[in-house]
Amino acid sequence: xxxxxxxxxxxxxxxxxxxxxxxxxxxxxxxxxxxxxxxxxxxxxxxxxxxxxxxxxxxxxxxxxxxxxxxxxxxxxxxxxxxxxxxxxxxxxxxxxxxxxxxxxxxxxxxxxxxxxxxxxxxxxxxxxxxxxxxxxxxxxxxxxxxxxxxxxxxxxxxxxxxxxxxxxxxxxxxxxxxxxxxxxxxxxxxxxxxxxxxxxxxxxxxxxxxxxxxxxxxxxxxxxxxxxxxxxxxxxxxxxxxxxxxxxxxxxxxxxxxxxxxxxxxxxxxxxxxxxxxxxxxxxxxxxxxxxxxxxxxxxxxxxxxxxxxxxxxxxxxxxxxxxxxxxxxxxxxxxxx
Amino acid sequence: xxxxxxxxxxxxxxxxxxxxxxxxxxxxxxxxxxxxxxxxxxxxxxxxxxxxxxxxxxxxxxxxxxxxxxxxxxxxxxxxxxxxxxxxxxxxxxxxxxxxxxxxxxxxxxxxxxxxxxxxxxxxxxxxxxxxxxxxxxxxxxxxxxxxxxxxxxxxxxxxxxxxxxxxxxxxxxxxxxxxxxxxxxxxxxxxxxxxxxxxxxxxxxxxxxxxxxxxxxxxxxxxxxxxxxxxxxxxxxxxxxxxxxxxxxxxxxxxxxxxxxxxxxxxxxxxxxxxxxxxxxxxxxxxxxxxxxxxxxxxxxxxxxxxxxxxxxxxxxxxxxxxxxxxxxxxxxxxxxx
Numbered sequence: 001x002x003x004x005x006x007x008x009x010x011x012x013x014x015x016x017x018x019x020x021x022x023x024x025x026x027x028x029x030x031x032x033x034x035x036x037x038x039x040x041x042x043x044x045x046x047x048x049x050x051x052x053x054x055x056x057x058x059x060x061x062x063x064x065x066x067x068x069x070x071x072x073x074x075x076x077x078x079x080x081x082x083x084x085x086x087x088x089x090x091x092x093x094x095x096x097x098x099x100x101x102x103x104x105x106x107x108x109x110x111x112x113x114x115x116x117x118x119x120x121x122x123x124x125x126x127x128x129x130x131x132x133x134x135x136x137x138x139x140x141x142x143x144x145x146x147x148x149x150x151x152x153x154x155x156x157x158x159x160x161x162x163x164x165x166x167x168x169x170x171x172x173x174x175x176x177x178x179x180x181x182x183x184x185x186x187x188x189x190x191x192x193x194x195x196x197x198x199x200x201x202x203x204x205x206x207x208x209x210x211x212x213x214x215x216x217x218x219x220x221x222x223x224x225x226x227x228x229x230x231x232x233x234x235x236x237x238x239x240x241x242x243x244x245x246x247x248x249x250x251x252x253x254x255x256x257x258x259x260x261x262x263x264x265x266x267x268x269x270x271x272x273x274x275x276x277x278x279x280x281x282x283x284x285x286x287x288x289x290x291x292x293x294x295x296x297x298x299x300x301x302x303x304x305x306x307x308x309x310x311x312x313x314x315x316x317x318x319x320x321x322x323x324x325x326x327x328x329x330x331x332x333x334x335x336x337x338x339x
Numbered sequence: 340x341x342x343x344x345x346x347x348x349x350x351x352x353x354x355x356x357x358x359x360x361x362x363x364x365x366x367x368x369x370x371x372x373x374x375x376x377x378x379x380x381x382x383x384x385x386x387x388x389x390x391x392x393x394x395x396x397x398x399x400x401x402x403x404x405x406x407x408x409x410x411x412x413x414x415x416x417x418x419x420x421x422x423x424x425x426x427x428x429x430x431x432x433x434x435x436x437x438x439x440x441x442x443x444x445x446x447x448x449x450x451x452x453x454x455x456x457x458x459x460x461x462x463x464x465x466x467x468x469x470x471x472x473x474x475x476x477x478x479x480x481x482x483x484x485x486x487x488x489x490x491x492x493x494x495x496x497x498x499x500x501x502x503x504x505x506x507x508x509x510x511x512x513x514x515x516x517x518x519x520x521x522x523x524x525x526x527x528x529x530x531x532x533x534x535x536x537x538x539x540x541x542x543x544x545x546x547x548x549x550x551x552x553x554x555x556x557x558x559x560x561x562x563x564x565x566x567x568x569x570x571x572x573x574x575x576x577x578x579x580x581x582x583x584x585x586x587x588x589x590x591x592x593x594x595x596x597x598x599x600x601x602x603x604x605x606x607x608x609x610x611x612x613x614x615x616x617x618x619x620x621x622x623x624x625x626x627x628x629x630x631x632x633x634x635x636x637x638x639x640x641x642x643x644x645x646x647x648x649x650x651x652x653x654x655x656x657x658x659x660x661x662x663x664x665x666x667x668x669x670x671x672x673x674x675x676x677x678x
Binding site: 054059222225229239244245246247250259260261262263265266267268269270271272273274275276277278279280283 | 597
């Protein structure tokens with residue numbers, strides 16, 4: 001028997017190319033009572049991340065796709081509003097993976113309690129959460145920047161890219177960011193302290209990137225693909241490492257005809273002994289405790305800074321997500337679901 | 340003042356696509372006396388290897404191209420016929436990098452003395468030399484096969500591929516070879532002991548490969564590219580490793596139009612957490628002593644077998660090399676330069 005109303009956003013149709021509003025549906029359903037051994041969670045914040053676009057396709061991937069009419073998945077910060085599970089009390093704040101909805105029932109699996117005194121709870125979705133850990137594990141385990149090397153990252157003002165560049169600097173490397181537009185570029189250079197930043201919308205983007213990397217590129221943290229890849233690839237040094245974290249520029253693309261670039265890329269992989277390595281952060285789960293400790297210290301000492309872009313209201317999540325895919329957000333994109 | 344005649348093969352023109360006989364020129368020049376601190380070497384055997392095709396292009400690579408009118412480079416086994424260098428005596432047999440010629444002057448740099456009693460001296464160009472070490476270092480350092488995993492290698496009857504599969508089996512993995520034609524396939528299965536072999540010339544090659552890899556592919560040792568890559572790629576498992584050692588099928592190709600396969604490959608690199616890693620064996624030089632010891636043991640215990648394809652006469656080197664690029668050789672291709 002429902003005890004209230006749950007608002008949720010479901011996948012109405014699988015997007016063809018860039019998602020459109022009709023691919024989403026906001027609906028209200030009854031909210032069940034938690035059974036013994038369960039919790040009722042009220043979602044406070046929902047994280048919006050590029051990987052969600054992949055979940056909307058039916059194609060085989062590292063995770064199952066979201067079902068049609070299913071709630072879209074996503075990381076969330078939630079408050080326990082009714083606990084019938086030992087170890088959790090009403091009022092506890094937890095990190096959960098409850099998806100695009102305002103309430104959820106949980107049996108406790110995968111929950112992590114948050115201490116609101118230690119850090120703002122939204123950081124559990126960003127710099128102290130999955131995106132920050134993605135940057136940390138991918139850069140340090142696959143990129144392995146050495147002091148003096150050049151690390152390039154695109155979407156440099158975003159949740160992952162901003163952390164990649166700042167950790168690169170902590171490790172003594174030179175951080176070159178790529179961002180879209182003068183405001184983001186200024187933020188990356190002046191607030192995040194990258195050594196250089198290049199606007200990928202500039203007409204002479206390729207020349208600017210080359211000038212910003214006079215010693216070539218040793219690590220390219222790939223999270224965009226598209227024309228940024230084309231500009232970066234010729235600059236990769238011998239033994240360069242390319243952690244492939246995302247390809248946001250091509251998530252919405254259909255197969256292209258024209259020149260087949262694959263043979264040329266493979267030839268250069270061979271000639272320059274390049275490493276191209278796709279990854280997902282959960283592969284490196286054993287590094288999470290070290291990450292939490294290191295990142296908390298870097299935030300406290302202001303060696304790592306972060307920016308959040310908070311959108312109000314779950315019904316605005318679809319539009320905010322479309323903006324994310326087009327680079328409209330500025331910082332880690334989060335939806336405030338309730339207060 | 341010349342003390343005799345040196346026959347050599349020089350690069351007459353840079354090949355466009357597949358080399359043709361007129362790209363080579365056989366010529367005879369005078370042979371100088373070795374100076375104090377030098378050796379005169381008589382070349383006994385010349386190794387022919389696919390990498391040489393890359394040296395014939397002017398394009399930037401990991402090594403300088405051969406100059407027009409320059410002697411084509413290559414590994415050689417030679418006899419010291421006049422030593423004016425301490426530590427070398429007339430009659431010593433050495434591994435050198437003297438190129439496509441019948442004599443050479445050396446100051447001793449990079450020479451390695453061979454013990455003709457320990458192993459046939461030609462093996463220093465194959466299973467106990469650069470190709471064997473390439474297989475060893477690439478497979479074990481980048482491929483890292485675990486027991487029970489599936490390792491696929493093309494050109495499986497060749498100098499590198501044959502060793503890759505046999506070491507994979509020694510490490511407890513399942514070795515699947517790809518070779519061209521029934522004779523090579525029978526050799527790979529019956530003589531080398533691979534678990535399965537597939538003929539890439541078969542009409543249903545892709546289906547046969549899939550059937551030979553019921554658990555997918557964990558390591559693909561890439562040394563051919565082309566249509567073999569296309570058949571292998573969909574079968575790569577999550578976390579598969581692809582050491583890229585060579586791309587013989589595309590050394591002679593010009594840029595292709597049609598569908599751009601790069602975005603799809605990158606998408607799967609991400610979705611399946613694939614590793615693609617180009618390499619050259621000299622990067623792993625510190626592993627050579629361990630390689631010599633391990634391989635000598637494997638040969639002695641017949642865990643590793645090898646086959647040589649020996650062509651007589653330096654003037655036949657260009658044609659033999661063209662055959663190598665087309666898969667006409669059967670085993671490690673070596674030119675007997677003198678007896």
